[in-house]
Amino acid sequence: MSTSRVQPALTEPVAAGWVEFLGGPMGRFSRLGRARFWTPLRTILAVAWTFLAFGVLFKSNCAQGKPDGNGVLQLDWSGNRQYTSFCYNDIVPLYSGRGLDHAGFVYDYSWVENGVTRYMEYPVLAGMFQNVVAALARQTYGVARDVLPEVGWYFYLTAFIMAVIWVATVRMVAELAGNRIWDTLLVAGSPLVLMHAFTNWDIPSVFFLVAALLAARNRRFVLAGALIGLGTAFKLWPLFALGAYLTLAIRRRQWRPFLLMAASAAVAWAAVNLPVWLRNPAAWGEFNRLNTTRSWEWTTIYAVFSRMTGWAGFDGQGTPEILNFVTLVLFAAGCLFTLVLGVKAPRTPRVAELLFLIVAFFLLFNKVWSPQYSLWLVVPAVLALPRWRLLLSWMTVDMMVWPILMWHLLGTNNKGLPGEAVNVIVLARDGLIVAMMVLVVLQILGRRRDKVREAHSGQDPLVGQWR
Template sequence: MNERRSGRSGVRRIASPVTPAPVLLSDGRRDLPATTDPTTAQLAGVIGGPAGKHALVGRQRFMTPLRVLLLLAVVFLAFGWFAKAGCIQQAPNGPGGELGLDWSGSRQYVAMCYSDTVPLFGAERLDQGAFPYKKSWEEVAADGTTQIRYMEYPVLSGLYQYGSMVVAKTWNSVSWLPQALQVAVYFNVVAIGLALAWLVTVWATAMSAGRRIWDAAIVAASPLVIVHGFTNFDALATAFAAGGVLAWGKKRPVLAGVLLGLGGAAKMYPLLLLGPLLVLCWRAGKLREWGQAACAALAAWIVVNLPIALLYPSGWYEFFRLNSVRGADPDSIYNVISSFTGWSGFDGTLYPGDEPIFLNAVTLALFAAVCGAVAYIAMNAPTRPRLAQLGFLVVAGFLLTNKVWSPQYSLWLVPLAVLALPHRRILLAWMTIDALVWFPRMYYYLGVGNKGVPEQWFTGTVVVRDLAVAGLCALVVRQIYRPREDLVRRFGVDDPNGGVLDRAPDVRSRSKTVRRQALDQA
């Protein structure tokens, strides 16, 4: 250690024996949206404009980017709760003036506050304290026949509803707590859990974004969160899916598989991400890691599903049965075609209980074609695509070809889109279009005779939404084949979410560029 005497003061200064580490608090690779994104730059003008050229960034101890993102998410989740709060209003409309839900005048559609959570509380017999999948009931079909029904959701979503019901009933049983209708308390309990799940989604997306952490602001402040954050239980699945992507990016394939498997037990879509992982691992020669993730996903899914399947097989199978017999939903491309052309569908007129065999086969074939196209792109691209890019293409392709696109399913795309195509204005435009579909949807359900809108007003907006998603897919494919245009790959970055795939050499590829490079190296 070197010592030096400093002039007259006599103070000794200790010099470091090695060269100090570089200060990275203002690393030039850091993404500063206020200086790189025109929309963010305009918004920054409200609070004084972007940071100066020589400003030191990254020294805030409390208001870190992640905490700002989570706070922003809380604000938009609060907007989402207020958007649904109109449907838990109470009124003395019961026998003897008892309080009940005030859905008079079709409030759920006029106020556009509809949430599946509220009617399912009674429809799934949760108000009776029934355990999902064990409890059955009879439903009268349109033709007068009766059918035995059970809880229609995957196991983890059904158990979440049951747990929320137990908490709501416990709350109401404590006299000194503020009281309300049990269904209103149940909605709020569900909403708290879903809000936490969406915060996990924001956190996992922000961590997956790496140096572009501010891209996750579009997840936190998405218009779709306001409209659909509490429409159904899909935030549970997005949390598991985003967590699975993050775990894979941290080179923890087993944990990634467990999270994707749990997500598949809540909604099936997180399991779709195993497909892109398989193709990417095949190209990079990392099938061992993919096998670990796939086996862990299967094990996690079985651990959740097997007890219910063994104890209540009929109730467990209800989700699969219902999805096989249901026809084209109003917001599917097949119903859109019928709406404008009068087409009766692949199966013609169906009666209650009839299975749309041809429709099921067509949707399966079209989705298989999408998966084949994505696999072709993954194997032929000059540079191996990023996981988020292929994941977005597969999930978007599933929604576009499926016979069901429930409005809240659009939440599935939000984290993947942000990681796959971090162009803020483009993503916000799509999310706004998608969120606005909710308005004609509600007034279409209201009915023309009740001052609603014709079906074509609703299906027309669905067409615009589908075209917007298809446009995003085209942009993702373009950037896969032109990686220089990919904002994520700047500064020599390969795939922040690739995990073992990040910077791994290609072992198998049909790309002529890759084969030529391999020959040159040989």
């Protein structure tokens, strides 16, 4: 494998200039795999840690405090710093907002909001992750009491744990990339990691998905399904991987791998969710209740349409069933398109190509696109379409959605940006993703070069010949 490794200095114009600066590409007689320390993998992991460090610095302004009258450090968000420095993240405000600052099971905590009893709104495994890290933060806060408020310590502890998980994820992506290992730099050094690694708790869900892809490649289908189930118990989107494997099952008429994965995914998901449902059905159902009744999010196509036309028909206020129906139909149509494309294509599509299309359709048509959701697309995009210039352009534009949204949320009366600025950056991001989807479709149809297949003797490195 190492002798066939693709060198980006010879294939990617974006990388060529940097490599020349560092001394030029390797020659034809270079001895690959003999580096004393800076192997490709160690280089990639070093980049990952560096970008994670900058990512936590991006958010650090929202984890600082100032002493109260008793000299106790309290969180300081004065001067709208969460917007002006775009450091806002859900980790900090939900620490007290979801009862994580007190002992107890997170799904037992409730409060009343607009006459409705509310509970933790995250899927069960995500809520339990927050619960465990919060308990650890409370027990160890003494080491940081003099420099940070308690919630700040909780933020940094959460960030460190998720950073370790992300580095493990990058390591697995390097394995999946095969002879194109250097493509993993687009994951480790993604601009979206800088902006959103610690905006929410999305990193563990990416870990579960990538681990499932690796297990499936190694023909450990029960483990792959269990990882998909756990990922779905953390955030819904890892479930979409089953759609890619279903397409392969139909096309190849090889049902055993898919059925094993689907069954073990269901068992793993139920094993996590059933105890919470039995303990408190209302708390368990809060995720579904909130997502069913909420309106669109600021950076969706529905929000853009509303701001551009003034039409409130998609706002979901009072009539969320209309918006829910529209989003469901559009996403279902996207999944059906992907299935038909995958079955009818002249050659079997790669798993990453199918997964990328499904996740992209979900993001484009869903009524909620919290900007950190774009992290979901990074690994599928890199494995499906490793075109460095295009992917870096998309990630950079996508990264800019967040600061522009934050400045917009300041309000125009407070020198914030108008809604038109949000519309422009959102449409630019969506346009780049649509362009990537078109290229992937053309690649599946054999009308564009597939760099991944070329590097792996025409095979899909995520599947091979497993049965």
